[in-house]
Amino acid sequence: MPKYKTGYSSGSSSAKRTGSRPAPQAKKRRRRSKSYAAPYLALLVLVAVLAGAVFGLHRYLDGPPVQSEQTPPAGTGGSLDSKVEEGESTEIISDVNDETLLPEPPQYTEDGILMTNLENGAKMYERDGLTWLVIDGKEMLLCNKEYSLPADYGDGLTAECQAAFDQMAAAAEKDGLTIWIGSGFRSYDTQKAIHDNYISIYGEEYTKSMSAEPGHSEHQTGLAMDIAGAGGYYLEQEFENTAEFAWLSEHAAEYGFILRYQKDKSWATGYIYEPWHYRYVGVELAQLLWASGVTVEEYVGLAKPQE
Ligand SMILES: [Zn+2]
Numbered sequence: 001m002p003k004y005k006t007g008y009s010s011g012s013s014s015a016k017r018t019g020s021r022p023a024p025q026a027k028k029r030r031r032r033s034k035s036y037a038a039p040y041l042a043l044l045v046l047v048a049v050l051a052g053a054v055f056g057l058h059r060y061l062d063g064p065p066v067q068s069e070q071t072p073p074a075g076t077g078g079s080l081d082s083k084v085e086e087g088e089s090t091e092i093i094s095d096v097n098d099e100t101l102l103p104e105p106p107q108y109t110e111d112g113i114l115m116t117n118l119e120n121g122a123k124m125y126e127r128d129g130l131t132w133l134v135i136d137g138k139e140m141l142l143c144n145k146e147y148s149l150p151a152d153y154g155d156g157l158t159a160e161c162q163a164a165f166d167q168m169a170a171a172a173e174k175d176g177l178t179i180w181i182g183s184g185f186r187s188y189d190t191q192k193a194i195h196d197n198y199i200s201i202y203g204e205e206y207t208k209s210m211s212a213e214p215g216h217s218e219h220q221t222g223l224a225m226d227i228a229g230a231g232g233y234y235l236e237q238e239f240e241n242t243a244e245f246a247w248l249s250e251h252a253a254e255y256g257f258i259l260r261y262q263k264d265k266s267w268a269t270g271y272i273y274e275p276w277h278y279r280y281v282g283v284e285l286a287q288l289l290w291a292s293g294v295t296v297e298e299y300v301g302l303a304k305p306q307e
Pocket of ligand 1: 219224225226276277278
């Protein structure tokens with residue numbers, strides 16, 4: 001059974017709650033509890049859950065999922081295990097036609113792959129060896145320490161990413177600053193060669209903190225780059241003190257880029273601070289994440305606690 005959350009596992013008790021939840025929903029439930037006897041309320045809850053399942057099936061058949069604006073309370077689980085009564089009143093069914101009373105339906109991709117619910121309403125799904133995050137309805141190819149790409153994935157920076165960078169570089173130039181891509185796309189094989197070389201120089205432990213294992217490099221997505229600037233300090237943390245970095249901090253999101261490995265966030269991303277590494281995620285998502293002030297992993301709740 002598709003896993004989804006609902007606030008109705010303890011419907012009759014929620015109706016008794018007073019004062020603690022001033023949300024519109026709670027008010028509606030209280031109104032109902034006055035006009036229906038307890039057995040009817042239980043039946044109403046069951047019908048609401050069933051209607052939610054039917055509603056979810058319709059959404060699945062109708063096409064791609066639609067982001068739900070409602071986030072149900074966590075920690076409650078829906079159940080369809082209860083015995084279904086025959087001859088349910090159609091009057092009650094028509095009465096629960098209010099979408100705000102329905103549990104969140106299961107969410108699927110257009111190919112029917114079930115999405116996992118994450119924090120902040122984000123979801124995650126896997127297809128063809130790729131892991132996608134869906135944040136605020138926008139998709140983002142996920143590649144980090146935990147989630148990798150197939151060895152044959154990628155063949156250069158995507159046209160969209162390259163165009164976005166060109167626009168950003170042109171805007172920086174207007175402000176008197178020169179930036180360029182120091183390192184863009186890297187294939188699985190290239191990453192393997194680089195990684196192996198680092199290990200031979202720095203040893204495994206340090207290499208792990210600053211270089212991705214093959215298949216785990218964001219550079220293989222064709223959506224990430226190490227940015228160099230006329231102010232120097234390429235691939236050095238002092239890059240953060242350059243005028244180019246200051247400009248990027250202010251404007252990168254306007255062009256769809258986020259600083260991926262933020263300062264003091266190696267516990268969340270698995271990488272040291274890399275003021276030069278930018279990831280293209282599209283303008284809307286970049287601005288959302290930039291404004292949140294946290295890393296992608298933190299935003300969706302995939303950040304690993306510090307070991
Ligand atoms: Zn990089």
